[in-house]
Amino acid sequence: MSLLDRYALECSSHSPAQTHRLGTRFGEVLPCGVVVALTGNLGSGKTHLSRGIGDGWGAEQELRSPTFTLVQEHRRSKDRVRLYHVDLYRVEKASDLASLGLDEIIEDEQAVVLVEWADRAPNLFPPNTIYIKIHIISDTKRQILFSAPNEQMWQILLSFRKNVFGV
Ligand SMILES: Nc1ncnc2c1ncn2[C@@H]1O[C@H](COP(=O)(O)OP(=O)(O)O)[C@@H](O)[C@H]1O
Ligand SMILES: [Mg+2]
Secondary structure: OOHHHHOEEEEEEOOHHHHHHHHHHHHHOOOOOOEEEEEOOOOOOHHHHHHHHHHHHOOOOOOOOOOOOOEEEEEOOOOOOEEEEEEOOOOOOHHHHHHOOHHHHHHOOOEEEEEEOHHHOHHHOOOOEEEEEEEEOOOOOEEEEEEOOOHHHHHHHHHHHHHHHOO
């Protein structure tokens, strides 16, 4: 078992609604200063999960897959924390990335940053990142793998597990 396995949590989802709900449970325990790196093929459910995360976190506007904007900023009413929803699908070269100003966003400790297609920028992610990988198992079944690179991020996943399973 690798170190990563020690800090991993596997969930399965049998419907888009269930994926949304898992996202909501995760968004509810997501503190500021954390980056979420989301990967999975086209149609795996990244947007469904993200929308749930936004709901759980308390975003005033629904999270959408932005077509032209690569970064969308969300707010919630209860505090001044921002959620940045980033979609790297269209990012092809390192220079595209540089022009997005992502470094600054990611260093913002008063924000939550959710990055779809995170594998397009593997070097972007700091230690305060939680990784989520979605695998398509069948038409309606998805495996959703949450992992943490260290003990601190793992504590957040433990809160998430408690929020979902009660233990
Ligand atoms: N368990 C599931 N979780 C999420 N999406 C599912 C699931 N089963 C089927 N789907 C379908 O897969 C697609 C996922 O779309 P979307 O969330 O936009 O994916 P992505 O953003 O990864 O491209 C939708 O058409 C949805 O109805
Ligand atoms: Mg999408």
